[in-house]
Amino acid sequence: MVGNFQINKWLLPLSWLYGLGVTVRNKLFDGRILPSEEFPVPVISIGNLTIGGTGKTPHTEYLIRLLSSNYRVAVLSRGYKRKSKGYVLAGENASCQSIGDEPFQMFRKFPQILVAVDGDRRRGIRQLLALSEEQRPQIVLLDDAFQHRYVKPSLSILLTDYNRLFSEDALLPAGRLREPQNQKKRAQIVVVTKCPDSFSSEEFSLIQKKLDLFPEQELFATSYQYKGLLPVFPENNPVKKENLDRLKKEAYSLLLIAGIANPDPLIRYVKSYTDDLQTLIYADHHAFTKKDISEIIQIFTEIKHNKKLLLTTEKDAVRLADQPGNIPEALKPFLFYIPIEVRFQLNQERLFIQNIEQYVKNFARNSFFSPASDSGRN
Numbered sequence: 001m002v003g004n005f006q007i008n009k010w011l012l013p014l015s016w017l018y019g020l021g022v023t024v025r026n027k028l029f030d031g032r033i034l035p036s037e038e039f040p041v042p043v044i045s046i047g048n049l050t051i052g053g054t055g056k057t058p059h060t061e062y063l064i065r066l067l068s069s070n071y072r073v074a075v076l077s078r079g080y081k082r083k084s085k086g087y088v089l090a091g092e093n094a095s096c097q098s099i100g101d102e103p104f105q106m107f108r109k110f111p112q113i114l115v116a117v118d119g120d121r122r123r124g125i126r127q128l129l130a131l132s133e134e135q136r137p138q139i140v141l142l143d144d145a146f147q148h149r150y151v152k153p154s155l156s157i158l159l160t161d162y163n164r165l166f167s168e169d170a171l172l173p174a175g176r177l178r179e180p181q182n183q184k185k186r187a188q189i190v191v192v193t194k195c196p197d198s199f200s201s202e203e204f205s206l207i208q209k210k211l212d213l214f215p216e217q218e219l220f221a222t223s224y225q226y227k228g229l230l231p232v233f234p235e236n237n238p239v240k241k242e243n244l245d246r247l248k249k250e251a252y253s254l255l256l257i258a259g260i261a262n263p264d265p266l267i268r269y270v271k272s273y274t275d276d277l278q279t280l281i282y283a284d285h286h287a288f289t290k291k292d293i294s295e296i297i298q299i300f301t302e303i304k305h306n307k308k309l310l311l312t313t314e315k316d317a318v319r320l321a322d323q324p325g326n327i328p329e330a331l332k333p334f335l336f337y338i339p340i341e342v343r344f345q346l347n348q349e350r351l352f353i354q355n356i357e358q359y360v361k362n363f364a365r366n367s368f369f370s371p372a373s374d375s376g377r378n
Contacts, residue, residue, distance in 0.1 A: 005164050011174040019171045022179055029149045036152035037122050039129065042139045042363045044356075045153035047146025049166045049183060050176040052284055053261030054159040055193040055342070057102045057315070058224065060143050062342040064110050066356060067139055072114070074137035076124045077103045077144065079117030081285045087127050090115040096322040101285060102143070105318045121151045139360065146186070147178055155359055158187035160211070161262075162195045162221075167210045188217060189355065194265060195223045199345045220352050221345040226269055229309075229336040232317045233324065236332035242309070248273040253305040255279075257296060257312045259286030259319070266338070270311060278303070288319055293326050300331070310335045 028034040044063065048054040060075060067073050079088065079100035090099050090107040099107065099117045107115040114137055118124030121142060128137050142153060160166045166184065169175040184190065192207055204221055213219055229244065231237035247254070254274045258266060259282035271277050280296060282288075300310050310331070312320065317337035320327060327335070344352060 007170045008174045015171040015174040019180055036149055038152045039125050042360055043142060043153045045142040045145045045156045047144050048159045049179050051178055054161045056144050056159060058340055058342045060141055063141055064113055068113050071138040073139050074114035074128050075106055075141045075143055076116050076121060078119045079103055087118040087124055096319050101315055101318050105315060121145055121148045156187045157189045158184060159191050159193050162192050165210055190217055190219050192221045195221045195345050201346055204346060218355060220348050222342045223345060224340045225343040227339045229338060232321050232335040232337055233332040242336055244273040250307055253303050253308040255300050255310045259316050260284055260313050290326055297331060312337050314339050
């Protein structure tokens, strides 16, 4: 494991105070002094103990692909950095500004599902379940909701980054943990994300010991699979899919822009396909301004090689595509993004699918919960 992160030991006294507050809050929920609401449909939470960067969106998208062919699925997120308030159900006028970049990404990719945002997850689920019977979701996926304890998920999936296991981290502000690691007990499934392609069964056993999970908790390991390059503005680009192998063969110069929590794995991946890579790195969920775009244009223009492309992440592509008027027409054919999908390690995928499918099939708390093929889908 890489594990090359640092813990600010001089901030540990503040972490102790922070941890005290979080522990008191969790005990109030554990003792039912603060209420946790359950719902009559499967509610699957995908979350983490840390702040950002464990791959919640790709894993949520994996579950969408797995479940949406048989069930009406809704994704509920808080919609980080959106400009709207309260509950918003994505519709034809949805944008990054109205629902946030990651929910908007899922809304565009999966038109067969419902995507909603609400900082109050209880209210959000109630609103979704108040929809007409033909629209009402049969499964709700909660994106980044491990700390939202006012909802009691029926299944909780906890993610931890291979490069920064929660067992080796510290509470804020010394580390990146939002909760003490003992709160792993609330998850039925734990997934080690962003594992390298060389990940081995020996490493898996070592991580099992480090995480020290309970016997009833299942542990899985995943990595990212980068897909072929896709144009950010397909309507302005005759190339519908690009191949990095071809770019390497023809010695392209590449400019990579990224506004994600941890761009290092992506940078390493792109570097393997070019000897001439420049990068522009922004904060996670960065809202690109006209000044930013001017800087990007200037740097890209200064690349003298006649074979060059501008690459970005899928999440950044959503934000850029949401403001087409600020992107010059001459630049659009050069702008591509790198989609990613989750890939299970050590032949674990079949077991993971069986666990999810069995869980959903065993969930029978309300008469209207049935496969979408029996009750119709939109």
